[in-house]
Amino acid sequence: MPALAFFAERFTAVARSDWMQRLDAGDIVDSDGVVIRADTVLHDGQRIYYFRALEAEPRVPFLEHIVWQDEHIVVADKPHFLPVIPSGKYVRETLLVRLGRTLNTDTLAPAHRIDRDTAGLVLFTRNPATRNRYHQLFREHRVQKTYLATARWNAALPWPLTRHTRISEGSHFMQQAEVPGKANALTHIRPLQQQGEYALYELSPVTGQRHQLRVHMHALGLPLVNDGIYPTLTPEGADFSKPLQLLARTLAFTDPVTGEARHFESSLSLLPLSTWSAAESLSL
Numbered sequence: 001m002p003a004l005a006f007f008a009e010r011f012t013a014v015a016r017s018d019w020m021q022r023l024d025a026g027d028i029v030d031s032d033g034v035v036i037r038a039d040t041v042l043h044d045g046q047r048i049y050y051f052r053a054l055e056a057e058p059r060v061p062f063l064e065h066i067v068w069q070d071e072h073i074v075v076a077d078k079p080h081f082l083p084v085i086p087s088g089k090y091v092r093e094t095l096l097v098r099l100g101r102t103l104n105t106d107t108l109a110p111a112h113r114i115d116r117d118t119a120g121l122v123l124f125t126r127n128p129a130t131r132n133r134y135h136q137l138f139r140e141h142r143v144q145k146t147y148l149a150t151a152r153w154n155a156a157l158p159w160p161l162t163r164h165t166r167i168s169e170g171s172h173f174m175q176q177a178e179v180p181g182k183a184n185a186l187t188h189i190r191p192l193q194q195q196g197e198y199a200l201y202e203l204s205p206v207t208g209q210r211h212q213l214r215v216h217m218h219a220l221g222l223p224l225v226n227d228g229i230y231p232t233l234t235p236e237g238a239d240f241s242k243p244l245q246l247l248a249r250t251l252a253f254t255d256p257v258t259g260e261a262r263h264f265e266s267s268l269s270l271l272p273l274s275t276w277s278a279a280e281s282l283s284l
Contacts, residue, residue, distance in 0.1 A: 003028065003048075004038035022050070026100075032109035032135075033085055033096050034128065049086070060093045061240065066102070067121065067264050072257055073134060074099060074108060074124045075264050080243035083116040095122060112138045112208065117228070120147070120248025120266045133256040138208065144252040146204050147213055150245035150270055151222040153191070153199040160190030163216040167209040174229055176211045178219050185209040187216045196277035198225070200270070213246065225276055245270050 004023060008016040020038060022028060028036040031047040042048065062079030069075070076099060078084065083094045091097065100108055108124045111134045125131040137143050167185040170177035186206040193200040201222075203213050211230075217223060218230040225245040228234040247270050252263045 001042055002038065003036050003040045003042055006042050026106045032131070034109050035106040057089060057091060057093055060090075064095055064098055065267065066099070067267070069103070069126075072125065072127045072130050072255075073111075074103065074126055075251065076122055076124065077266050077268055078114065078119060078122050078248075079268070080119040081116060081240060084110050084113045084122055090116075096124070099124065111135050112143075114248050115211070115214075115244075115246075117244040118147075118246045118248060119243070119268050121251050121264055122248070123251060123264075130257050137253050137256060141206055141208075142253060144204070144250070145248065146202055146250045148192075148247045148249050148270055149201045149203055149213065149217065150198060150225045150273065150276065151201060151217055152197055153194050154220070154222060157220065160188065163187045163189060163219065165216070165219070167212060167215050172233060174233060176209070176215050178215060185212045185216065187213060189216070189220075193273060195273040198273050198276040200273055243271075 004016070004019060007014070007019040007023075007028075011019070023036065023038045026035045028048060028050050030036060031049070036042075036048055060079070060082045062081060064079060064082065065077040067075045067077055076095060078095050082098075083090045085096045086094050096108060096110065100106055103126075105126060107126050107128060109126075109131060111123045111125050114120060114122060123134070125134045164183045164186045165178045166181040166183050167176050168179045168181075169175075184207060188204040188206070190202050191199045192202050201217075203217075205212055209215075214224060214227055214230050218227075223230050226242040227244055228242075247266060247268055249266050250264065252261075254260070255262050
């Protein structure tokens with residue numbers, strides 16, 4: 001059934017003309033972030049999302065940066081605190097919506113996602129005809145990703161190390177946790193620098209479980225600096241002075257359309273280790 005007919009028949013409290021306006025404005029998307037138009041045919045079991053209007057959406061005062069774009073993909077550097085896609089109290093203040101406006105397109109869809117708290121590279125597909133070929137790279141773990149993270153130092157651990165465990169829902173809906181069972185999350189971890197009580201780590205996830213890097217580091221007794229979810233939930237609300245020290249630094253893969261080797265590197269950086277070592281000294 002066409003989208004306009006579906007909404008007009010299913011949600012009669014809203015006028016057909018209002019649904020038409022919302023569809024024309026690009027306020028309704030599918031699970032990949034692709035805009036649903038009035039004549040888009042909907043299917044059984046399909047997930048669709050409506051970008052409702054918010055009276056007081058929080059402003060994220062940091063800018064994204066486009067690293068690469070061609071007819072098939074867009075790679076962007078996402079700042080801390082900016083969600084990738086609309087959710088909760090964020091609609092306009094998301095990377096997807098900002099890029100759509102900048103590039104004047106409604107065909108962008110994220111091929112993967114990183115947390116709102118995390119900064120760094122995100123790849124979007126822009127051509128529906130080739131979209132699935134890029135999404136398949138991530139589904140089949142054929143994208144090499146590296147992250148930088150700052151956490152406490154523990155010289156007793158056998159560096160470098162690999163964390164291969166099972167991650168599932170935690171005790172709170174916002175948290176994940178390691179649980180018994182067949183492993184579904186794999187991360188390679190190695191220290192790059194160490195200063196005082198803190199170290200800079202390179203994290204290379206092979207799989208893409210929710211909060212995987214944060215959970216694995218917490219399980220090692222090394223929660224990331226300024227993590228408001230692990231080990232303890234902090235009151236909701238962004239403190240822009242305390243960005244999570246986690247950065248999606250690189251993406252590398254063989255382009256499934258052109259066959260070219262792609263390598264992208266973030267221009268963003270984490271705060272220097274001296275920031276935390278100095279803070280530790282002052283607190284003693």
